Each structure stands twice: as C-alpha cells, then as structure tokens.
Amino acid sequence: MSIRHSGIRRQAAFGVVVALAVLCAGCVGSKRSGGSSGSDTAAIPLTPSLWLSPSISTAVIPYKDACGQPAVFSVADPLVEAVPKKLNRVFHGVTPQFGLEQRVTAAGVIEVGLGLKHIDLVIPRHIQGAYPVSVTLGAEMVFLAEDGKTLFAKKLQSVGRGEVTVTDQSCEVKGLEPIVQEAVDAVTEGLAKQVAASVRVREYAEQQKTRIPTAASLSTQQAGIASSASVTGGVQANRIAPPAGIPTASSRLQATTLTFHAIVRDESQDHMLQQGESLTIEVEVKNEGQAEAEGVEVLIGGEGALTEHFPQSVAIGDVQPGEIKRTSVTNRVMDLKDATQGELVLSVRSLTPLASLPSAKKFIFQVKPEKGDSGAIVSDVDRLPKPLAASKQTRTVVIAIGVGRFRDERVPTVKYADRDAEVTAAYLRAIGGIPGDRVHVLVDKFALKADLAETFDEWLPKRVDAETVVYVYFAGRALVDGTSGAVSLVPYDGTIASPNRLYPVRHIQEVLARLPIQRAIMMFEVSLDPSPGADPGTTPQADWGDGAQDDRDDVMWMVGNRNLQEAHAYEQGKHGLFTYYLLRGLQGLADVDRDGTVVAGELCTYVRGEVIHAAREQFGNAQQPLCSPPPGQGAVVRIHPMAKGNNPKPPAQAKKADTPADAPSQAPKPVDMGPKP
Structure with missing residues (x-):
C-alpha cells in the first residue's frame, strides 16, 4: 500500500488510510460491552485440554519504527495469557498442553491458532508527534471431541485503534502496548463467546455426563470394580x-x-x-x-x-x-x-x-457386512463440480504434476498419472474460479527436473502473498531413502538408479516454509519404491510432513500411499484409485456432516476410508493413504474449505438399505465447521 502526502507539518497528526481484507466468518470490533465471556449462559461442564499453536506462542507483528527501520512487536505473551483466561469463564476450566503433540481427552481439546496479524502505521522519519495506528489480529479456534470429530470451528478478526507517539530524539514508537492488548482482548473475547454459544459443544458436555457410569452404578460383573461407593473422607x-477372609488395608492406604x-x-x-x-x-x-x-x-x-x-x-x-x-x-x-x-x-x-x-472410555465400531457385490456404479468424475462460492479465489495457486511415462524405459510406468494431474487441476480451478495464469500443469515430457525446479523456485514465489492458498498435486513415482525416509520424486528425465536425477520433496517443504502463504494443501498419488541399494525390510516409513514443516501448522498432506508399494489404478474410473476418490470427494460426497462445505479434514478422511475399502475389496491387498496432520493436531488447516458439499441425506426407511461401496461409511452428527463461502 502506498500513501502519498504533501506539506508535512510538525505537531500535526498524520492520517492513515486503512485497507483491510476481511476474510473471516465474522469480525469483532474494538469496542465491546462489559461482562465476562459467556456471562449470559451457564458454564459448560467440561475441562478440555487447551493447545496453543506455535503461531501464537511465537507470534510477532512486523512494523517500521520512527526511523523507518524494521521492528517487531511480540504478541505471544498477551495471547498466551488471554486465551486460557477467557476460556476459563466459559468452561469449568481448561488444561493447557505444551509441546507439539496433543492428546484428545474425554473432555475434548481446544486448538487456537493465529492467522492475520498486521500493524497499520505510517510515521515520517524523526518527525515528533502523535500518529494514528490500527492493529489487526485474526484468530482461529477449533473444539475436537474425544473421537477427533470437529464440533466447533470459527475464525474471528479484531482491530484495535489508537495513537502512538514519537520524539525527535529516538526511533522508539511509544503507546503500542494498549492498542495491541485491545485487539488481543477483543479477538479472544469474541472466540470465547462463540464457543460458549455452541449448541454442539454443550450437547457433547451433556453426553459426557450421561454416558459414563458412576462408581455406584458399575456392577462388579461388568466393570470388575468393588461395589462400595465411598470410603472414609468421601474418597x-x-x-x-480383596479375597474373602483377608482384611482390607484401606485404613492404612493413602x-x-x-x-x-x-x-x-x-x-x-x-x-x-x-x-x-x-x-x-x-x-x-x-x-x-x-x-x-x-x-x-x-x-x-x-x-x-x-x-x-x-x-x-x-x-x-x-x-x-x-x-x-x-x-x-x-x-x-x-x-x-x-x-x-x-x-x-x-x-x-x-x-x-x-x-x-x-472417567471410563467408550469406543464404538461399526461392523462391515461380509464381502458381497461391490460393483457399484461408477459416476463420471470427469464432470467438473460446482464452484465453492460466487466470488473467485484470485490469490489461490494450483500446481499439478503428472509423470506416468519416463525417458528411461527401465522406470516402471504409472497409469493415468498425466490424466490425474490434468483433471485435478481442472477441478480445483472450477471450484475456486481460479484464473488460468495461476494454474500450472506439468505432465510427462514437460515435467523434467529443471521444470519442477523452475516451478517451485521461480514461478510460485512470484504469485504468493500472505493470503495465498497453494494447492500442490503430484501423480507418479517416488523413491524413499533407506536411511532417513526422505522422499524424492521421479521426474520425466529421472531414473531410479541415480539420486542426482530425482527431485526431493524436502525442497518443496523448504520453499513453502520460506514463502508468506496462508496455507498449503498437498495431494500426492504415488507409487513408492526404496532407494537404490536399500533393503525394503529396513527402509523407514516415508517422511512427508517433518523437517522443514516442524514449526508450521498450515500445511496439510494427503498422500495416497504411505507404504512401499504400487499405487492401485482404478480401471473403471480411468484414474488412480486415490485420485478417483479425491475427485469424488471434491464433487461433494466428502461433506459427511452435510453442512454444505467439504473441508480438508473431511476430504482426506473420506478418501482414506474409501481407498482402504476399495483396495481390500477389489484388489485383495492394502493401500493406506496418509492424512497429516490427523484429527486432534493442526485442526486449523483441516477446516480449510475445499469444495461445495453435495451429500444429500438418504430418505428414512424402515429397513436399512444396502449402501453403495463409494458412499461415506458413517455420517456423524452435523458439526459447526469453519468459514462458510
């Protein structure tokens, strides 16, 4: 943003033009009424775990000081303090979790991440005076149930406004702290009120009350617990x-x-x-x-x-x-x-x-009927789906690569790889209304190692900013290093005999880590081979999401095959098996909660279940896709909207009808999920 002005006067306030792109589902203003979070309703009877994303615990906002030099303001401490404080008013309490791993308990887990962060401030160098400033913060909150299902997901944005002062003796900008704190309080208060009003979270809390037997009601036969309800002191x-005839030691045990x-x-x-x-x-x-x-x-x-x-x-x-x-x-x-x-x-x-x-833990599994007729009618997945929203995603970027044939004839071919890349790119472009110059497709002889390097090192960086969503799709063959598990893609001019002719996935990770993108969705249909000379029995599992992505929760991986094996081709659908169900999901069938939007987590879960089922039923062996992060981790990227839902609820019937093999295995209760188009 450029700001033009003339005739700067000393002691005069400088006007700032504020241009904000509001991408959240709702915004919280800086002015708010008194009262605590959720004060109009009773506290939710849960004590969920609270996990703060690294985007919060390391959050800083860049700006320029009075001398025009780059500076940063840390918002980590105010956010780390405010989030649990607000949520403790909504729930009976929250239990902070630390580290990269989280555990989903019976009381659920809350994940909070920070998105947009911006200080809008223009100060002429060394001109003493007071200057207007606005601080914008965008945060995302997700509540996950014990089984990993998303019950609540919201994005909010807040703006704090005020004035800062500078003197002609110093470059320091004074007065930012209360304005930042105002933005922090507003966005955390808004998220707390939203989750306090969530019907699904409150219903879940009531279910937790009734589904766990009390100590007095658990019979010895069913739970093996002594029937006495209490001992001295109310414990x-x-x-x-103890066996009959042996005195108890309860009086001696603490x-x-x-x-x-x-x-x-x-x-x-x-x-x-x-x-x-x-x-x-x-x-x-x-x-x-x-x-x-x-x-x-x-x-x-x-x-x-x-x-x-x-x-x-x-x-x-x-x-x-x-x-x-x-x-x-x-x-x-x-x-x-x-x-x-x-x-x-x-x-x-x-x-x-x-x-x-x-609290006892209850797990319920549905039982599949024995193998029968699995010849479901294959719909035309090459028919493009409807757009996700009326507005176009003009900042989204799509890279689709399909390499099924190779210059070195000793490299096994991958059927439908070029077709998979072309159709997937067309899907993503149609769904998001993405301009053609932001869609890059490379297939077969146009997917040399140099082409891949040019795409990620030169083409992509020129087209991204802080609001860009990057889709990367790859269909073809890859090698797994026998020592580290590092994955390398085989381009058209690659060979399985020389690592120098391969393109490392780690390089893509490093490029994404450097770029100021909003998030990235990675979709890989791959046949995996061990690197030359490696023992397949000792080769570690393919490393897709580690390393360069350790400190980021904005990248999701959907990988069609996590083991060393050939990825299945689905002849009836004329696509790779993983891609076929990926396209089915993008047509709307992955909208398992039927809220009208297919989000990334839903899509990968749907595709994974369908591929596992189809591989076992139709090919007689396993193919296990990977979804990373899984439910309970990195939920912010899992609620990224991918497509328009098209999964109508089946009509009620007295007798349950046979379910098509390509339909979702079980539809959970509707959830309040993510930003809506």
Whole structure:
C-alpha cells in the first residue's frame, strides 16, 4: 500500500488510510460491552485440554519504527495469557498442553491458532508527534471431541485503534502496548463467546455426563470394580475387591489420583470392523497423586461380541507418584457375522483408594457386512463440480504434476498419472474460479527436473502473498531413502538408479516454509519404491510432513500411499484409485456432516476410508493413504474449505438399505465447521 502526502507539518497528526481484507466468518470490533465471556449462559461442564499453536506462542507483528527501520512487536505473551483466561469463564476450566503433540481427552481439546496479524502505521522519519495506528489480529479456534470429530470451528478478526507517539530524539514508537492488548482482548473475547454459544459443544458436555457410569452404578460383573461407593473422607472407591477372609488395608492406604488415556485402533483405521481384522488397545496410565498406586489394572468391558476377544483385565502393576506406564493388547476379531456394531468400555482400578474416579472410555465400531457385490456404479468424475462460492479465489495457486511415462524405459510406468494431474487441476480451478495464469500443469515430457525446479523456485514465489492458498498435486513415482525416509520424486528425465536425477520433496517443504502463504494443501498419488541399494525390510516409513514443516501448522498432506508399494489404478474410473476418490470427494460426497462445505479434514478422511475399502475389496491387498496432520493436531488447516458439499441425506426407511461401496461409511452428527463461502 502506498500513501502519498504533501506539506508535512510538525505537531500535526498524520492520517492513515486503512485497507483491510476481511476474510473471516465474522469480525469483532474494538469496542465491546462489559461482562465476562459467556456471562449470559451457564458454564459448560467440561475441562478440555487447551493447545496453543506455535503461531501464537511465537507470534510477532512486523512494523517500521520512527526511523523507518524494521521492528517487531511480540504478541505471544498477551495471547498466551488471554486465551486460557477467557476460556476459563466459559468452561469449568481448561488444561493447557505444551509441546507439539496433543492428546484428545474425554473432555475434548481446544486448538487456537493465529492467522492475520498486521500493524497499520505510517510515521515520517524523526518527525515528533502523535500518529494514528490500527492493529489487526485474526484468530482461529477449533473444539475436537474425544473421537477427533470437529464440533466447533470459527475464525474471528479484531482491530484495535489508537495513537502512538514519537520524539525527535529516538526511533522508539511509544503507546503500542494498549492498542495491541485491545485487539488481543477483543479477538479472544469474541472466540470465547462463540464457543460458549455452541449448541454442539454443550450437547457433547451433556453426553459426557450421561454416558459414563458412576462408581455406584458399575456392577462388579461388568466393570470388575468393588461395589462400595465411598470410603472414609468421601474418597470414591475404585479398588480391587480383596479375597474373602483377608482384611482390607484401606485404613492404612493413602488415597491417590490416577488418570489414563486410551486409543483403540482397527487394522484399517477406518473405524469399521470386518471378519479377521486385528484390533489394538493402547493404554497410558499416570499417577498424579502423592502416594503409590498398587496393583493397577485396566478393565475391558462393554456390550456385544467384541468384548469376547479381549481379557477382562490387563495388569499395569504398581505406579509410583509421577510415573507413567503403558500397555497394549492386540487380538484378531472373528465371529461378527450377526453383529452390527461392537463396543468396548475401558476403565482402571487399583488396590489403593482413588481420590477421584477416572472417567471410563467408550469406543464404538461399526461392523462391515461380509464381502458381497461391490460393483457399484461408477459416476463420471470427469464432470467438473460446482464452484465453492460466487466470488473467485484470485490469490489461490494450483500446481499439478503428472509423470506416468519416463525417458528411461527401465522406470516402471504409472497409469493415468498425466490424466490425474490434468483433471485435478481442472477441478480445483472450477471450484475456486481460479484464473488460468495461476494454474500450472506439468505432465510427462514437460515435467523434467529443471521444470519442477523452475516451478517451485521461480514461478510460485512470484504469485504468493500472505493470503495465498497453494494447492500442490503430484501423480507418479517416488523413491524413499533407506536411511532417513526422505522422499524424492521421479521426474520425466529421472531414473531410479541415480539420486542426482530425482527431485526431493524436502525442497518443496523448504520453499513453502520460506514463502508468506496462508496455507498449503498437498495431494500426492504415488507409487513408492526404496532407494537404490536399500533393503525394503529396513527402509523407514516415508517422511512427508517433518523437517522443514516442524514449526508450521498450515500445511496439510494427503498422500495416497504411505507404504512401499504400487499405487492401485482404478480401471473403471480411468484414474488412480486415490485420485478417483479425491475427485469424488471434491464433487461433494466428502461433506459427511452435510453442512454444505467439504473441508480438508473431511476430504482426506473420506478418501482414506474409501481407498482402504476399495483396495481390500477389489484388489485383495492394502493401500493406506496418509492424512497429516490427523484429527486432534493442526485442526486449523483441516477446516480449510475445499469444495461445495453435495451429500444429500438418504430418505428414512424402515429397513436399512444396502449402501453403495463409494458412499461415506458413517455420517456423524452435523458439526459447526469453519468459514462458510
């Protein structure tokens, strides 16, 4: 933005022209009425975990001081202080989490990230006086349920306004602090009020109240817990009943506090069970009390045939104060022919009295019918979908690369790779109304290593700014380094015998890390081979999202194949299997919550489930796509709107009809998700 002026006068206020692009779903002004967050309604009876994105914990706003030199103002501390303060008024409390990893507890997890940050200030050099300034902050908040589903997602933007002063003896700009604090308070207050008004979050809180059995209601047969409800001092009992004739030691035992986390993973990781599939229970128990917890066990209960495949209890042993112990058990699930779903309820018990009863964890899996007719009608995925919104995405960039044939005939071909790239680029352009000069497609002999380098090093940097969304699609072949797991793409002039002829994915990561983009969505349909001389048995898993992206939560990876194998081609759809379902999802079928918008997280989850199912049913082997970040991590990028939803709710029927093989496996309850077009 350029500002022209004439005749600068000393002691005169300088007018500032403010031009703000409002990209959020709603904006919060700097003037607000008194009262605490959510004061009109009761506090939500949850104590969710709170994870602050690195975009908040390291946030600084650049500006120029009175001497015209670059300067930065840190907003990390005000945000880190304000966010939990506001949310503690909405919930019964929040539990901050630190580090890059978060755990989704029964109370849910809140993720908060910072987007737009800008100081609008123009000061003539060394001219003493007062000058108007505006500080703009845009923040995003997501609430995730225990199972990783998004219940709430909002973007808000606030503007703080005021005046700063400078003197002719110093370059320092004085008075920024209260204006920044005003913007921080406004945006955090607005987000707190939004989540306080969320019907779905409040419904989830009520469900958490009713779905967990109390200590008095849990029977010994179902949960293996002693039937007494309390002991002296009001401490709830969650103890193993001693054998008859042996005196209890409760009077000598000091009560302690146990917490535990549990994950149940099915082999295909699609939350759908079928005959012969393995199921793994992973449990982590922590003693947060002052006394030793003796004889800790994990109890496995529930309803239906699923419980018959696991022992009633798994021993953890004694757990010292502050100690964490983990255990896991894996069994293959059989004899589910007549079952429609399976349920597991996990809880813990101890010989030592517990000061509070840890909440049980309940997991429900749908059971797939046995393999039958999977010949669903294939729709024409080459028919372009409807635009996402009336306005065009003039700052979005699309790079689509498809290499299915190679100059070196010893490199195996990849069927439909060029077609996949061309159609995917056309889809993204049609959905977003993206100008043609911002769509770059490279196929086969036009995808040399030099072409890829020119695209990412020269073409892309000239077309991005802080509001740019970058889509990168690649279909073809890649090699995985046998030591580091680093992935390198094979261009048209590449060869599997020489690493110097390959194009490293790490270079793309480094380019994106340098560019001032809003976010990037990476979609890769790849056949993966080990690097020359590497042992496939010891080659590590392909590294897609690490390294250059460690400090960013604005890049999402959708990779069609995470293992060393050929990616399947889907002959009926005339596309790669991953790309076929990617296009189906962009047509609107990935809108599983039926809110009218397909977001990135929905799209990848839909594609992953469909590819796993189709690979097993039609090809007899596994193909497991990768979604990174997964639910519970980096949720801000997961709610990026990708396409217009087109997933009509099926009519109600007395008897459940057979579901097409390419339909979503299970539609969750509607969620309040993300910015709407």
